[in-house]
Amino acid sequence: MDFLTSSVILASIAWICMLISRARKVSKLPPGPYGLPIIGNILQLGPKPHHSLAKLSRKYGPVMSLKLGSITTVVISSAETAKLVLQKHDSSFSNRTVLSAITALRHHEFSVGWLPVGNQWRKLRKICKEQMFSAPRLDASEGLRREKLQKLQDYLAERCERGTAVDVGEAAFTTALNLMSASLFSAEFVQFGSETSQEMKEAISSVVKSIGRPNLADYFPVLKAVDPQGIYKETELNVGRLFVKLDEIIDEKLRSRGEKRDLVEVLLEIHRRDEAQLSRDDIRHLLLDLLVAGTDTTSGTMEWAMTELIRNPQKMVKLRNEIRSFMSESGKQQIEESDISSLSYLQAVVKENFRLHPAAPFLVPHKANCDVEINGYIIPKNAQIFVNVWASGRDSKIWKNPDEFLPERFLNENDNIDFKGRDFELIPFGSGRRMCPGLPLADRMVHQMLVTFVGNYDWKLENMKPEEMDMNENFGITLEKAIPLKAIPIKV
Template sequence: MDLLLSLVLLLCSAACIWFLRVVLKPNPGPRKSANLPPGPKPLPIIGNILELGEKPHQSLAKLSKTYGPLMRLKLGTMTTVVVSSPEISRIVLQQYDQVFSSRTHADAIRALDHHKHSVAWIPADNQWRKIRKLCKEKMFSGQKLDANQGLRREKLRNLQDYVNECCVSGQVVDIGVAAFTTTLNLISATLFSVDFADFGSGSSQELKDVMSGIASIIGRPNFADCFPLLRLVDPQGIFRQTTLHFNKCFKIFDEIIRQRLQTNDSGTKSDMLKELLEINQKDESELSFDEIKHLLLDLLVAGTDTTSVTVEWAMTELVRHPEKMSKARNELRNVVGLNKEIQESDISRLPYLRAVVKESFRLHPATPLSVPHKADEEAEINGYIVPKGAQVLMNVWAIGRDSSIWRNPDVFMPERFLETEIDVRGQHFELLPFGGGRRICVGLPLAYRMIHLVLATFISDYDWKLEGGLKTEEMDMSEKFGLTLQKAIPLKALPVKI
């Protein structure tokens, strides 16, 4: 940690002369009447960078207890406003939805010009509306999802077969990798009509490393974001690493697209790529090849890593609390039946399973600080001024652990959601795993189904013992911070048929 702090100071010193020149220039600053949100006093030049630590979501949660749910920090040259309450989240995502609909662009997102094409990062303009509408109509509408239920059942059977093989052979299952493989193959089959990975294979782990690597790198604190001049040298290598991961994905896409265009096979299975290429062939100005590849990247990364991370945390909590797992399993057997496949229509009849998922979202949100918003213009919130251009972060993790909102907030207690109508679809600001407002996650309908289905597949017929005879109270619950909140020590357990 001391080495990291020294590196921060060293790199920030490299920008010192440039920064001081900016500071010494006449600067009118905010208007006199501006009442900026409170926050910790920034150090010269580097501001509050050192207060972020290795787990910014936790550090910011602690700071918010001192400075309040609307807090301002200075991260180098960048003003950041952190929201840590459902009330202010509602104001930002609902009342001022349009003002805060843009994104700030981390340097990592600029790799291969992803920030110019990605539906997650481009401004909420005509291009964004076009791509988002395309996603809804071609992949995430209720009609499309219902039509693809057979595909999801096939991938869940593959997962069931793999878990059963491990059970028979006495082999432990890496829960995160198994969930990732299932989700990756579902999405790759939906996009390209092919499976990208096999259970227990090196290819699955390699692709998981790429996808998880992208989420980890993008969310990692980057000095170049705080001091734009440092983008020229990329001191932490984040831009270079992101470019490398993006290129690996684009190489795969390019080959699939090349083969598809060369064969021109009208008998190709109907998939997302076919529909995208048809739009491109009719009018390239409507959807370019670059837009197609960046959209495919968005769908793969966002769809696989967040789902597998959520399932792994949910399974971790259930393994730690066997009585909760038994309760969820008994509900599945009573509603679905013994030795029967869960159907997507069953999810609405499984209140305890839904409560388990919600409680996992609350304790372990996949995106703990959400995807950053940007103030397109000055806005007044609760008497404070959020300045134009400020980065706005929603500390979803802090809201989920707030004792003024949740009773026993650090305890895994799915039962709390049996007594409330709180949902995850962006209307209840106490629980925002998919964000809210117009920038809410476009893939929410599919992710919601998949998380419940994969979790049910893991627990319906099996109990789980930790690898090496580890006791549940000895489980390591530490987090690995990034754009997604991964479990630092993967959950590996042995399935036992019951």
């Protein structure tokens, strides 16, 4: 047998072995619905993918595979399997699937939310933890948050006196944005009810919606240059609008070299010492991450919480009574952040709201760094991972009457469940190394903002009964109410 013939035979054997290996891998993929040629399961996503994939998972199981165009996607829909992905195999699923919209203005190259795990990502996470979200930093800035909450209180009092409705989501957004901007820049961005507030809300919400919207350019990477739905272009426009504002602030800080020890001053000090360690691009993209993540999710969470409380007035009364009883017994004029642990029903309301209305229904998409076996199936390298926390929050195997708003469930059999990333039945902020670094601040803000909305007021809808409220969602990387909640505060 000559050399050429031997080479051909060996090459053929190698090719056959590769095909067999590939076939075995495909055969061990998690089960999933049959897909159409080329487009796969795209049409089965529908306008509310968190709903449609939750329904499919009841048929195919908590580890389910889909083909979205050319992208293999694995959907995780139970607490048990989420724990395997985010805890046991955390390192194997620690990177991100980079969406087309995220590449606008090269955001994926600098963003702490989208960078792969590595030295740059660790450096940015460390800065966030130490300079903004550590307990000492948060304790030191409590007065700042109290000031912004007082402005919210004043705004509600003015609306109450006039008998006019409050756009709850916008009021919460303005409060959260001013809190973030004061912490980051020692400045206040917007005023309640102002056009600037609405413009900022629209820009930030548009970025969030663009990232979360199903995008053909993600399913078929060959289409990225074409941008068939215009999602990349829209994201680029809105990110650019936000960068204009951030660049103005950075330039002013560089000129003034002020003594205010806000986050931008800390970042610029590092930048001046060693530009290679922290570039201007690193700073502006980090500030964008913090602004977007810290405002849109907070305002959406508050709007859903107030919606549920208005629909369940007896629970609103129960929460208000707890707040007032605590203040009366303690002799305090206001609730402090250290008091939150003493308000069990307040905590239960927040947990129940996170269960029913997680800010990010799929978390931020993860990516498999290698082949990983989960429940006897192979999740292949480079697969996109959706963790459907919306589905696990409504799992009837875990939660009794899962579609009802029942804060009391967290006072009884589920009182030990928290949302800090250790209890996988409730992980609205994720878990593992990629969980949201801003959780400590969000925890304080959501509780305190809810106290401000509920402590002194009852709420009345205009021209409708509470049970008639539209509960539809607009799907994105976060969930917002399709029809904004507008209600009149009534002093009680």
